[in-house]
Amino acid sequence: MVVSKNKIIKKVATKKPSTKKVATKKPATKKVATKKPATKKVATSQRTKVICISHKEDCDGISSAALIRQAFGGDSILVDYPGQMEALNQVVSDEKLKSLFICDLGLSKKTQDEFIDIMSRLRKNKISVTYIDHHDIDPTVVTALKKLKVKVIHDINECTTVQVYTAYKSKLQDHASFVAACAAITDYMQDRPLGSKLLQIYDRQFALISATVMTYNIVGHQREPDYLQYLVEELADSKFPHDIPNTFEFAQIQVEKLSQIIAKVKKGMKTMSNLGHMEILDSGASGAVNFVMGLSGKNVGVAYKERIDHGIYAVSVRGSDNCKVHLGRIVNLLATSLGGSGGGHDKACGAVVPKSKIKKFITELNKQIK
Ligand SMILES: [Mn+2]
Numbered sequence: 001m002v003v004s005k006n007k008i009i010k011k012v013a014t015k016k017p018s019t020k021k022v023a024t025k026k027p028a029t030k031k032v033a034t035k036k037p038a039t040k041k042v043a044t045s046q047r048t049k050v051i052c053i054s055h056k057e058d059c060d061g062i063s064s065a066a067l068i069r070q071a072f073g074g075d076s077i078l079v080d081y082p083g084q085m086e087a088l089n090q091v092v093s094d095e096k097l098k099s100l101f102i103c104d105l106g107l108s109k110k111t112q113d114e115f116i117d118i119m120s121r122l123r124k125n126k127i128s129v130t131y132i133d134h135h136d137i138d139p140t141v142v143t144a145l146k147k148l149k150v151k152v153i154h155d156i157n158e159c160t161t162v163q164v165y166t167a168y169k170s171k172l173q174d175h176a177s178f179v180a181a182c183a184a185i186t187d188y189m190q191d192r193p194l195g196s197k198l199l200q201i202y203d204r205q206f207a208l209i210s211a212t213v214m215t216y217n218i219v220g221h222q223r224e225p226d227y228l229q230y231l232v233e234e235l236a237d238s239k240f241p242h243d244i245p246n247t248f249e250f251a252q253i254q255v256e257k258l259s260q261i262i263a264k265v266k267k268g269m270k271t272m273s274n275l276g277h278m279e280i281l282d283s284g285a286s287g288a289v290n291f292v293m294g295l296s297g298k299n300v301g302v303a304y305k306e307r308i309d310h311g312i313y314a315v316s317v318r319g320s321d322n323c324k325v326h327l328g329r330i331v332n333l334l335a336t337s338l339g340g341s342g343g344g345h346d347k348a349c350g351a352v353v354p355k356s357k358i359k360k361f362i363t364e365l366n367k368q369i370k
Contacts, residue, residue: 047096047098048098049094049097050072050073050074050075051077051094052065052074052077052102053077053100053101053103054076054078054101054105055105056078056079056218056222056225056228057218057219058215058218059183059187059211059218060160060184060186061078061160062214062231063161063179063180063183064104065078065232066233066235067164067165067168067172067179067235067236070173070176070238071164077091078225084105084111085114085115085118088102088115097125097127098128099129100122101130102129102131102132102133103160103164104132104160106133106136106137108332108335108341108342109138109332109333110340111341116148129150129151131150131151131152131153132153132160132164132167134155134157134158134160134163134187135328135345136326136328136329136332137156142154157192157193158189158195159180159183159189159192160183161179161180161184162184163194165177166194175238177201178201178202178240180195181195181207182214184198185207185212186211186214188345210240210241213241213248213251217254219286219287220253261287261291265288266295269295272366273370274298274299274300274366274369275296275298275302275365276292276293276295277296277303277362279305279306280304283305285303285304285305285316286316288303289302289316290318300318300319300323300327301317301318302317302362302365303316304316304353304358312340313353313361314352315351315358317349318347325346325368325369327344327348328343328344328346328349329346330368331343331344331349331351331365332344332351334364334368335351335353339354339357340352340354340357
């Protein structure tokens with residue numbers, strides 16, 4: 001692995017205390033001794049850390065973290081939606097934190113109040129906070145964040161990485177446009193004004209295969225945080241996916257697994273008037289949901305998997321091009337009303353639903369998407 005920018009910064013930072021030690025060795029002369037407390041004060045109150053909290057489950061989140069790292073250095077904390085608040089609560093108490101970026105982590109009715117509360121605590125400590133995202137957001141949240149002087153970069157028409165790229169282009173290498181184009185593809189946003197321009201720089205098939213291989217590697221390594229961090233570092237280091245060892249081989253294993261899921265969905269899928277749905281037992285719900293939608297012949301597909309330890313179902317919802325309702329908004333309200341949470345894009349979203357409410361969730365969703 002190449003030594004990352006961030007490690008270099010860290011090394012420089014750790015060298016500082018050693019100079020301090022040199023200073024403490026000099027108590028011989030009075031002048032040096034009186035200077036000591038001053039330097040100490042500055043050192044203890046000095047906030048130097050840059051942290052990016054980003055979404056770990058897809059190419060847009062990982063790529064956003066990579067571009068923030070390339071532009072600003074620092075460390076990434078990669079989380080899923082349920083882990084988002086825990087990570088935020090953790091960084092609030094970090095006395096070294098200077099600057100925080102939050103990327104590709106949409107808010108829901110359930111999380112937005114706590115989020116604003118955490119932001120106000122960070123801002124009281126004068127921490128610079130930038131929230132970059134494209135998920136549907138309650139306008140009152142944007143108003144509250146702006147009032148707290150949180151920098152909000154938010155456009156529902158471009159994926160997060162494209163927005164990171166656009167905002168910090170001058171700090172990024174040329175290769176960052178490729179990372180952003182791939183993220184746009186995997187978020188179904190490569191046809192948007194900025195995303196499509198970035199994609200045009202590159203050969204379409206080359207970008208498609210790169211984005212797809214990245215996605216399979218991210219999805220297949222969700223339980224290996226070190227590997228996800230490694231991907232962030234490699235992308236920040238301007239590597240193409242094919243230059244990261246074994247990514248294509250790993251993608252092949254993933255496609256084989258997916259082909260088995262197709263067979264299982266054909267057998268186990270059920271339909272209602274407006275949607276197809278299926279309980280998934282031995283893979284991720286998000287890996288199966290597109291097949292549920294496609295093979296059901298309906299405009300909406302729902303796949304749900306029980307998280308036995310948590311007493312909930314993790315639900316994935318997808319809409320076809322013919323789906324004219326905003327699924328993210330409907331799912332946000334519906335899941336919240338059933339004691340869960342959820343939200344996302346118009347045609348791709350997710351939810352957490354209490355185990356006992358899953359049937360109600362599906363029948364209500366079926367009613368609401370006519
Ligand atoms: Mn995204």
